[in-house]
Amino acid sequence: MNNQQYIRELAAGQLSLKGYWALLNLNIYMIIKYKWPTIIVDESNTEDHNWSKEDYVSFFHQFIQYLIENKKLEFVNKIPDPYVEYYFQKIIVSFVAKKIRERQTKRSISFESVQRIGLQILYEDYRSKEINNKNYWYTTSITSVAESRIGIVEELVNKLPGITIKNDIKQIKPLIRLALGDIFSLVNEPIDEQFLIKTLYTLFEKSNNIEDIKNEEPLDVNFENIAKAVDLITKKLNREEFLLLKKYFFSQRKTSLQELSTDTSIPKSTLHKKIAKIKLIITSVFNPENELEGIEFLKKLEQKVDELK
Amino acid sequence: MNEILAFLSEPIEPLEKISNYPLNEDWVKEHYAKFRSKYSNIKINVPVKNDMVEDKPLPRTGQIWTCFQTYDDYFGNEINGKLPYYVVVIDEVCKLDDFESIRIQPINLFVELRAKDEQIISNKNIAGFEFFIEHWNEQPISVNLLNLYIGSIQLDPPVNEEFLNLSDDQKKFREIEIENTSYLRQSVISFLSYKEIIANKGNCPIINIDNYINYLVEKNDAVKEDGQPYELLIAAKRGKKDLRKRYHYSHHVKGEKMEIELIKDRNTFILSIATHQDVILKDERGNSFNPIKSSNNTIFKDLDSGLYILNSEIMDKPIKIRL
Numbered sequence: 001m002n003n004q005q006y007i008r009e010l011a012a013g014q015l016s017l018k019g020y021w022a023l024l025n026l027n028i029y030m031i032i033k034y035k036w037p038t039i040i041v042d043e044s045n046t047e048d049h050n051w052s053k054e055d056y057v058s059f060f061h062q063f064i065q066y067l068i069e070n071k072k073l074e075f076v077n078k079i080p081d082p083y084v085e086y087y088f089q090k091i092i093v094s095f096v097a098k099k100i101r102e103r104q105t106k107r108s109i110s111f112e113s114v115q116r117i118g119l120q121i122l123y124e125d126y127r128s129k130e131i132n133n134k135n136y137w138y139t140t141s142i143t144s145v146a147e148s149r150i151g152i153v154e155e156l157v158n159k160l161p162g163i164t165i166k167n168d169i170k171q172i173k174p175l176i177r178l179a180l181g182d183i184f185s186l187v188n189e190p191i192d193e194q195f196l197i198k199t200l201y202t203l204f205e206k207s208n209n210i211e212d213i214k215n216e217e218p219l220d221v222n223f224e225n226i227a228k229a230v231d232l233i234t235k236k237l238n239r240e241e242f243l244l245l246k247k248y249f250f251s252q253r254k255t256s257l258q259e260l261s262t263d264t265s266i267p268k269s270t271l272h273k274k275i276a277k278i279k280l281i282i283t284s285v286f287n288p289e290n291e292l293e294g295i296e297f298l299k300k301l302e303q304k305v306d307e308l309k
Numbered sequence: 310m311n312e313i314l315a316f317l318s319e320p321i322e323p324l325e326k327i328s329n330y331p332l333n334e335d336w337v338k339e340h341y342a343k344f345r346s347k348y349s350n351i352k353i354n355v356p357v358k359n360d361m362v363e364d365k366p367l368p369r370t371g372q373i374w375t376c377f378q379t380y381d382d383y384f385g386n387e388i389n390g391k392l393p394y395y396v397v398v399i400d401e402v403c404k405l406d407d408f409e410s411i412r413i414q415p416i417n418l419f420v421e422l423r424a425k426d427e428q429i430i431s432n433k434n435i436a437g438f439e440f441f442i443e444h445w446n447e448q449p450i451s452v453n454l455l456n457l458y459i460g461s462i463q464l465d466p467p468v469n470e471e472f473l474n475l476s477d478d479q480k481k482f483r484e485i486e487i488e489n490t491s492y493l494r495q496s497v498i499s500f501l502s503y504k505e506i507i508a509n510k511g512n513c514p515i516i517n518i519d520n521y522i523n524y525l526v527e528k529n530d531a532v533k534e535d536g537q538p539y540e541l542l543i544a545a546k547r548g549k550k551d552l553r554k555r556y557h558y559s560h561h562v563k564g565e566k567m568e569i570e571l572i573k574d575r576n577t578f579i580l581s582i583a584t585h586q587d588v589i590l591k592d593e594r595g596n597s598f599n600p601i602k603s604s605n606n607t608i609f610k611d612l613d614s615g616l617y618i619l620n621s622e623i624m625d626k627p628i629k630i631r632l
Contacts, residue, residue, distance in 0.1 A: 061343075090316075093419075
């Protein structure tokens, strides 16, 4: 008998010993051919090891369970003979891909690690000052801290995309350094240490969700919404604000408020307020659904700014 | 998703030998007993009405068909697909000379890799599984590739590709699928190549043995050793000149010579085979032809244009003849 007949036996709840042996053998053949890791048998396995006979049979029984629970052979009688085995192989592969995906999305980083490495980088790359018994981290000079701005900072940071920890990443420190850079490039003002570490960790927590979405389906970009948002922002900003938008947000290099103040002859404190107003206008008009949509939005906004310049 | 891509890149091919992993019989029996105690009599299929019919309906838009995974292309080359494919017909049959083609889009079972806007056909009653249509992989194929009629669906308007953001896996998946389905469009590519070749060489029969192609030259052009044109020698023997085009091919099967002669008689061909062997001639649909036998010659008359497969008991590989 061929495998297709054994698959039909299985679907009918009548799998013979010969059929059991043949389908188990097919599973083993695929495991060896495609070099699947042992984590697909036992999710508690932290490291991949060589397959044992018990692993093979355990995987096979888990697969049968999956077939039954998900009714994968419910309409197998609709499938012509030459295609049944291919369909069966396809389900095995999908089952393995699903297990590996679940395993990968579980990979994350602890809060303690983010805190330890984050503080290490802060001491290396940033400046700190204690104000009102709280430690603040910053990139430029600091004289005072407005407590009331924490909410705004939080709102801005929440718009940052998550950092994905891919499976082949060996060192986490460069990723944490990148995340800190993202936060400070967006906020550009002193941030309370406790809040900063919490925010930093949030970016890595987000990353797991993003990886999951990426595996399920691609990130979608609503170009129509982007075009509408760019038009609306164009109407809400005046000519001077456009100029600031171009020089501050879309400059080839990072521009400090001091440089911008010298360049535009606008006092630094006024500039600060104007920049904050521009940020608020942008964030009130458009909130990207995902990282890609955010990137596309910024591209279109920059194009518009260039056109109107 | 790498596991799916790896599988599609290197699937288990039809002729691949699935080696037996060494397992002790008692050990298998022990685990089979455990399996039986847990899953015995759990029936997971349902009785379904099968729409598959013996007689092929005329191919029409929206129909789902399975395709042959192995077939002979227009030159008679044996083409083997890595994977079996179901396709959905998206246009009416197009006829050029004796060749009928049709535009299709393959369907795919790996719905995990569809783009966001690609619709899943989740009604398992149609094909037995859920699937999506590879609208980006549309191609023409020979109608002869359509094997079994599965059912019909209502085709949705195509997805606007412009606004699709594909992940790297989805891009790779599409590349693999376009490559894997190349064997389907080879049926049309070979026909177009044949047309191009005969436009240059002139209309001539082809003999294909083990995917090695011989373009037959008109016998009239051949010159005997004494310098006399062959056709004049025949005319002298018969008393009149035979204007019919003749083609000749010599072949050896296990040391025995087999002379194949083709004569174009108006719109049909006569195939004459000088051999002691019993030979069988079939067309590409598997229909057999009755020969006329005379001494050492086996003659098949009134053969239309098409691909023919000549076989005998002692031949390892059949001789394929494109007329």
